[in-house]
Amino acid sequence: MDTVKPKKNPFSLQLDPELFKPASDEEKAQVVTQRESVSFMRDAMRRLVHNRMAMVCLVILVVITLIAIIVPMIYPYTYTQQDVTAKYLRPFQYSAKEQARIAAGQKVFPHIMGTDNLGRDYAIRVIYGTRISLMVGFISALIVVIIGILYGAISGYFGGRVDLIMMRIVDIIYSLPDVLIVILLSVAIKDFISTSKNDLIVRLGAGMISIFIVFGLLYWVGMARQVRGQILSIKEQEYVMASKAAGASAMYIIFKHMIPNCISVIIITAAMQIPSAIFTESFLSFVGMGVSIPMPSLGSLASDARSGLTSYPYMLLFPALTIFLIVLSFNLLGNGLRDAFDPKLRS
Amino acid sequence: MNEPVLVEVKNLKRYFPVNTGFLRTTPLKAVDDVSFTIGRGETLGLVGESGCGKSTVGRTILHLYKPTAGEVIFDGKTVGPGTIKEFRRRAQIVFQDPYSSLNPRLTVADIVGEPLDVNKLCKTRKERTERVRELLATVGISSEQMTRYAHEFSGGQRQRIGIARALASRPEFIVCDEPVSALDVSIQAQVVNMFEDLQSQFGLSYLFIAHDLSVVKHISSRIAVMYLGHIVEIAGANELYRHAVHPYTVSLLSAVPVPDPERARASHRIVLEGDVPSPLHMPSGCPFRTRCSRATAKCAESCPQLEEVAPGHMAACLEL
Ligand SMILES: Nc1ncnc2c1ncn2[C@@H]1O[C@H](COP(=O)(O)OP(=O)(O)OP(=O)(O)O)[C@@H](O)[C@H]1O
Ligand SMILES: [Mg+2]
Numbered sequence: 001m002d003t004v005k006p007k008k009n010p011f012s013l014q015l016d017p018e019l020f021k022p023a024s025d026e027e028k029a030q031v032v033t034q035r036e037s038v039s040f041m042r043d044a045m046r047r048l049v050h051n052r053m054a055m056v057c058l059v060i061l062v063v064i065t066l067i068a069i070i071v072p073m074i075y076p077y078t079y080t081q082q083d084v085t086a087k088y089l090r091p092f093q094y095s096a097k098e099q100a101r102i103a104a105g106q107k108v109f110p111h112i113m114g115t116d117n118l119g120r121d122y123a124i125r126v127i128y129g130t131r132i133s134l135m136v137g138f139i140s141a142l143i144v145v146i147i148g149i150l151y152g153a154i155s156g157y158f159g160g161r162v163d164l165i166m167m168r169i170v171d172i173i174y175s176l177p178d179v180l181i182v183i184l185l186s187v188a189i190k191d192f193i194s195t196s197k198n199d200l201i202v203r204l205g206a207g208m209i210s211i212f213i214v215f216g217l218l219y220w221v222g223m224a225r226q227v228r229g230q231i232l233s234i235k236e237q238e239y240v241m242a243s244k245a246a247g248a249s250a251m252y253i254i255f256k257h258m259i260p261n262c263i264s265v266i267i268i269t270a271a272m273q274i275p276s277a278i279f280t281e282s283f284l285s286f287v288g289m290g291v292s293i294p295m296p297s298l299g300s301l302a303s304d305a306r307s308g309l310t311s312y313p314y315m316l317l318f319p320a321l322t323i324f325l326i327v328l329s330f331n332l333l334g335n336g337l338r339d340a341f342d343p344k345l346r347s
Numbered sequence: 348m349n350e351p352v353l354v355e356v357k358n359l360k361r362y363f364p365v366n367t368g369f370l371r372t373t374p375l376k377a378v379d380d381v382s383f384t385i386g387r388g389e390t391l392g393l394v395g396e397s398g399c400g401k402s403t404v405g406r407t408i409l410h411l412y413k414p415t416a417g418e419v420i421f422d423g424k425t426v427g428p429g430t431i432k433e434f435r436r437r438a439q440i441v442f443q444d445p446y447s448s449l450n451p452r453l454t455v456a457d458i459v460g461e462p463l464d465v466n467k468l469c470k471t472r473k474e475r476t477e478r479v480r481e482l483l484a485t486v487g488i489s490s491e492q493m494t495r496y497a498h499e500f501s502g503g504q505r506q507r508i509g510i511a512r513a514l515a516s517r518p519e520f521i522v523c524d525e526p527v528s529a530l531d532v533s534i535q536a537q538v539v540n541m542f543e544d545l546q547s548q549f550g551l552s553y554l555f556i557a558h559d560l561s562v563v564k565h566i567s568s569r570i571a572v573m574y575l576g577h578i579v580e581i582a583g584a585n586e587l588y589r590h591a592v593h594p595y596t597v598s599l600l601s602a603v604p605v606p607d608p609e610r611a612r613a614s615h616r617i618v619l620e621g622d623v624p625s626p627l628h629m630p631s632g633c634p635f636r637t638r639c640s641r642a643t644a645k646c647a648e649s650c651p652q653l654e655e656v657a658p659g660h661m662a663a664c665l666e667l
Contacts, residue, residue, distance in 0.1 A: 040451065239447065243461060256461075257452075
């Protein structure tokens, strides 16, 4: 290649023949190894991991959940254990009896958050309350996901008159005031609960059971609407028609094509559902409609703390802070999930 | 038309209910009384302006839309609840939009394998993989790309994947709904050629839909021209090119670019006046009369039926 190239005018369109040499095997190999094939799910996860705020919230929630699950198993006090000699201890304070035991060389686990009016360890009660709140959040999310997806998918897929009737039912349910229903229901099922032999039902109490029933009855409508809207737009996609042309059944199309394409909406709606359920439960427990004593909930703890607010303000602080942390983290995580799964919606 | 008939469409109608006010619907006559036949191994081209109901014809034949009236006879049997399962396996469709026709959540192997799964055509996992590999090879996609997702392919490649899916259940009849309209001109020819190769390889019959005559010219043995839900003229491809009689076909033909400049200068382009009427408010009588230069008072009175003007050449016009 020693031929003298004519001098190039920078504005001429004259092309360099060097650029048109056939590619070497090496270069070809480079083109063949393309970037790794990524599924939508993995792509979204990558975006989520890069969202620092969401990851911090996720870590906080995981830590809180682990504490709520594990600590009650190994903690030396239980949430019902009373000690009248140890009422209203401040954090890390010991009662006279406990001090005597320490003096005698025994080890006494400190009351990290003090004790309440009946001398129960406050820390374990807050942790137990957190457990209840998280349980309410997750169970209501589960109910919402299952009922909402099925209802929304069926309504959207079949469309027409089926859709019309199903969505009018949703409209009616949407307009029911949830707090009112909880109050009515818990009054109505109180008798039934008191005669029940099932230990768990008795322990949860009428308030809690009716909270779950009400969440199951009312809260899925938001999810059903979201899923239906999504299904309606997916239904118009030609790949659904191709599947139908191949002979696929309605159930096959719903589960193989439609629900996987709704997954972003489902995850986002469920993540937003959890804090709102936790908040409703706390609120209901606060006004005395939630868990029954002696079981604590963050809402009932906060309510109990009101009476001694001036002398023991920390008793309100702990449960309130926990609710705040849980609800805020879930909301921020929900935002992160929305950004990760639906990048187009990002504001 | 000497081949035995594979698909016979008889008086097919498809109306869409359209909301035109509170609790009131008006039928939109997307396809109104269409009849034709397609022989084994034959290609029938279907052309017409956008919105004239071509896709609706294709989808209604495949019973993806429930026919409002009329019937489809496939290989001697009327398609109905008893025969639909087999019909679904033997008749397939390739769509216009290579983007919305592949599910973005599935890998190519799962997209192409879907008809195999649905119809339980493969007994083992291995057999399925083999078959998918073979199908992809048929349309020129390398099998290393099987595990990739649809969004990683170009429009032309996606259309090939859509074709591989349509071939999976070894159909005899494929509705090709503007399969090349969304592609680059350079790729259009490749894909059209591929359709022809596949036809000779597998003995396929096509209903080949396009919105202009130049695309269907190469591939069709017969061509049907559609206007506002009606078939206005149907004839052998050469016959239609040389002796089109319906004023609408004549105007369509005048819009086809002619490669020979002498002839191009001699012919003059007929530009249709006015817009296509809304299918919700069809003109009375002949649907084309509002834009027809030859229309007379008679045309408003009755809708012309297809009549034979030459052997195998039918047209629906009162002024012939
Ligand atoms: N699902 C539907 N619901 C209501 N109206 C419809 C529906 N599908 C099609 N139509 C109407 O039917 C008519 C014919 O539509 P179709 O899609 O068959 O036209 P086309 O000839 O395929 O057009 P194009 O060349 O743009 O694809 C149009 O007026 C359209 O608005
Ligand atoms: Mg179309």
